[in-house]
Amino acid sequence: MPLSRELKQEMFWIMLLSRRLDERAWVLHRQGKIAFHISGIGQEAAQVGAVYAIEKGKDWLVPYYRDLAMVIAMGMSPTEFVKSLMGKAGEPTSGARQMPSHFSLRRANVLSHSAPVATQSPHASGIGLGIKLDGGDEVVLTTIGEGATSQGEWYEAVNFAAIHNLPVIFLVENNRYAISVPQEKQMAVSSAADKACGLGLPGIEVDGTHMFEVYDAVAEAVANARQGKGPSVIEAKLYRLTPHSSDDDDRSYRTREEVEEHKKQDPLIVMKDLFIEQGLMTEEAYHELEEKAKKRVDEAIEEAIRAPYPKGKEAATPVYAEEVRNV
Amino acid sequence: MSEITMVEAIRQAMDEELARDENVFVIGEDVGVRGGVFRATQGLFEKYGEDRVIDSPLAELTIVGIGIGAAVYGKRPICEIQFADFIFPAFNQIISEAAKMFYRSNGQWSVPMVIRAPYGGGIGGGLYHSQSVEAFFTQVPGLKVVIPSNPYDAKGLLKSAVRDPNPVLFFEPKKGYRLIKGEVPEDDKEYTVPIGPAKVTREGQDLTVFAYGMMHHYAMGAAEAVAKEGIDVEVVDLRTLYPVDRETILASVQKTSKALIVHEANLTGGYGAEVAATIAEWGFMNLDAPVRRLAGPDVPAVPFSHPMEEWFMINPEKIADAIRDLAAF
Numbered sequence A: 001m002p003l004s005r006e007l008k009q010e011m012f013w014i015m016l017l018s019r020r021l022d023e024r025a026w027v028l029h030r031q032g033k034i035a036f037h038i039s040g041i042g043q044e045a046a047q048v049g050a051v052y053a054i055e056k057g058k059d060w061l062v063p064y065y066r067d068l069a070m071v072i073a074m075g076m077s078p079t080e081f082v083k084s085l086m087g088k089a090g091e092p093t094s095g096a097r098q099m100p101s102h103f104s105l106r107r108a109n110v111l112s113h114s115a116p117v118a119t120q121s122p123h124a125s126g127i128g129l130g131i132k133l134d135g136g137d138e139v140v141l142t143t144i145g146e147g148a149t150s151q152g153e154w155y156e157a158v159n160f161a162a163i164h165n166l167p168v169i170f171l172v173e174n175n176r177y178a179i180s181v182p183q184e185k186q187m188a189v190s191s192a193a194d195k196a197c198g199l200g201l202p203g204i205e206v207d208g209t210h211m212f213e214v215y216d217a218v219a220e221a222v223a224n225a226r227q228g229k230g231p232s233v234i235e236a237k238l239y240r241l242t243p244h245s246s247d248d249d250d251r252s253y254r255t256r257e258e259v260e261e262h263k264k265q266d267p268l269i270v271m272k273d274l275f276i277e278q279g280l281m282t283e284e285a286y287h288e289l290e291e292k293a294k295k296r297v298d299e300a301i302e303e304a305i306r307a308p309y310p311k312g313k314e315a316a317t318p319v320y321a322e323e324v325r326n327v
Numbered sequence B: 001m002s003e004i005t006m007v008e009a010i011r012q013a014m015d016e017e018l019a020r021d022e023n024v025f026v027i028g029e030d031v032g033v034r035g036g037v038f039r040a041t042q043g044l045f046e047k048y049g050e051d052r053v054i055d056s057p058l059a060e061l062t063i064v065g066i067g068i069g070a071a072v073y074g075k076r077p078i079c080e081i082q083f084a085d086f087i088f089p090a091f092n093q094i095i096s097e098a099a100k101m102f103y104r105s106n107g108q109w110s111v112p113m114v115i116r117a118p119y120g121g122g123i124g125g126g127l128y129h130s131q132s133v134e135a136f137f138t139q140v141p142g143l144k145v146v147i148p149s150n151p152y153d154a155k156g157l158l159k160s161a162v163r164d165p166n167p168v169l170f171f172e173p174k175k176g177y178r179l180i181k182g183e184v185p186e187d188d189k190e191y192t193v194p195i196g197p198a199k200v201t202r203e204g205q206d207l208t209v210f211a212y213g214m215m216h217h218y219a220m221g222a223a224e225a226v227a228k229e230g231i232d233v234e235v236v237d238l239r240t241l242y243p244v245d246r247e248t249i250l251a252s253v254q255k256t257s258k259a260l261i262v263h264e265a266n267l268t269g270g271y272g273a274e275v276a277a278t279i280a281e282w283g284f285m286n287l288d289a290p291v292r293r294l295a296g297p298d299v300p301a302v303p304f305s306h307p308m309e310e311w312f313m314i315n316p317e318k319i320a321d322a323i324r325d326l327a328a329f
């Protein structure tokens, strides 16, 4: 199904809002107002393109920590995200138990993930198995960094999904680095998609700076999965425009020239130019969106600052499901 | 009531749970046409089909990781690890994921799953088909750890485990699979044994032996043997190792004033240390003797050659000796 003009505009809005929110998180960190941030800057086009190919409220998302734009698209509010940055009560991923960007949103079928990389991949296949056993036509989108595809967990998850023809889309967000370690020291192939071939699946590569290319590839994979044609592995090639996290100094492993070169391919700028060129947005409309995003982010930060912290003793529960007080 | 083996009790529990709830499924290596290497799933593949009795790839993290995903989706997986010795490839999924999912999502996502694994030595299995791995899991909140010692409990506890909304590790004493027989209600499909409480399985006055699984079976034999010598032993079957049933442990020590803990897993840092600490912390005033532990020696695992395996393994005679020793204190 081709994307409507309105939907495309909405996708651009999510990209822009996520970017401005993400940038402010870095500022909050520099101001000493939050302890940690891990960023999705540079990866938003792939994230938004992919997540718009699944159906909100029906399909499943099993994300990783860079997927802010995906999770915003799935309905997490900026206020909720900033609350999670600050460890405030009522943030919806974990009740402030997890570090920021360890996403979860039960109301939108976004599964909780942990910090050990690749642990989420088998869960996506397990959900896929559940869907197949129940005869449903939902699909699961799961994401991972290229470095984490070195883990056995990822191979095992793809292998199982391939054996049982499960409706799972494995999206690899290849930003070229795993903290400091470049792709060449992570795999002997040029793309994580190539690894899929050994597991019986075609590997698909897309330009991750181009939202609609990613959308098209994932939409096709989703259509296949819904029709019982099984899983897909898709690698989106992109670039991490920030250090790994607020604790990282990327000057030790990549030159400023390299980063500057990639900033020219910043997906937000690439998409903005494309939208204006294709008449999907005027320069004026873009400035209005910028204003709106700034306002939303300002409000989110104000609200989150006002929100209370959880009480220390709230940490005592819920360990076992019998204890739960109807969340 | 009819007398059946441990492994048959376990098979029946799975059969009845598969029949009761269509969300229940079994996944593991060779659980399908082969019916499991110990025959715990015999006949289930034929009865419920390949979608509900799934032969997994030879990969334990797959078995558990897939189980977790299916569980959060709403299914009720029973994951079989062929030998407890091979659970370690799935360790990360159990510790980082299954145990923490509920807490880390503030109760949004629960993982109702069972991980079954045969454990224990005395079967000529050498280092890697004999281990007792419970202590790796009995310090992990979010998990429940269950070890039955007889067919009645095995069936009743496994049914409770399948119905439990949390991840339950269910370790089965493989030496007892066919050796231990017992009465199990034939027609009462609704009987279960609750996860949590330990059980006083033999009343006595002189001292208490705390044990579980195969060692509980042996402890009962040892208690009978020393009874002839006039030593009146109480035996407590711990059954659910985690969460710990402190009340039953402390009540028994209050009564007998002496405690011996028996397990075949290595001594140091083993489950007995927790029981001993529980008694030291809350039952100290009731003690007439130091708490004793009889456990597997601190070598990496059970050796293959028979004399060396005998040296490693706890048996009823070794337990009887430890009882005599403690009784004489």
Ligand SMILES: Cc1ncc(C[n+]2csc(CCOP(=O)(O)OP(=O)(O)O)c2C)c(N)n1
Pocket (backbone or CB within 6 Å): A066, A115, A116, A117, A144, A145, A146, A147, A148, A149, A173, A175, A177, A178, A179, A240, A244
């Ligand atoms: C099992 C495990 N080992 C190490 C880490 C520390 N760590 C966190 S992210 C990361 C790099 C991940 O790189 P990649 O998968 O490419 O994702 P990216 O961060 O580049 O998006 C490392 C080493 C971890 N979280 N988990």
Ligand SMILES: [Mg+2]
Pocket (backbone or CB within 6 Å): A145, A146, A147, A173, A174, A175, A176, A177, A178, A179
């Ligand atoms: Mg990377």
